[in-house]
Amino acid sequence: MATLIPPASTSAKALHIAMVDDDPQLLGVWVRVLRAGGFEVEGFDDPQRLLEVLGTRPFDAIVTDLEMPGLDGSELCARAQDRFHHAPPFVLHTGAAQLLSRAARGRFAAVLDKPCDRRQMFDAVRHAAAGGAAARS
Secondary structure, eight states: OOOEEOOOOOOTTSOEEEEEOSOHHHHHHHHHHHHHTTOEEEEESOHHHHHHHHTTSOOSEEEEOSOOSSSOHHHHHHHHHHHOTTOOOEEEEESOGGGSOHHHHTTOSEEEESSOOHHHHHHHHHHHHHHHHHHHO
């Protein structure tokens, strides 16, 4: 059963972020950290669940793990970009960046190595969202 951590009520100007990680503890930590940083965040422990809701929610950026059962972060990004013309930009948060081909790496607005600190995460998410907004306008 997929866990969805619903968005917390935040200001109207907060960036709306989806966080995808199959590790529920890590997912919960990053959702709390991003919310404390002023982001509106929804957490998903199942990448397929994100694909199901992607067309119905206006995310500014998506942060995903790479190695997840069933659908890895690279395939999640590829499917989202194929399925949705204006898919939000993706940030990859992984301990296995060396597994990515150059082409796969190019799908992501940023690649963060685990562990990263909150400043790196905040900067990557803001940069990705800004680039996505520019591409959609």
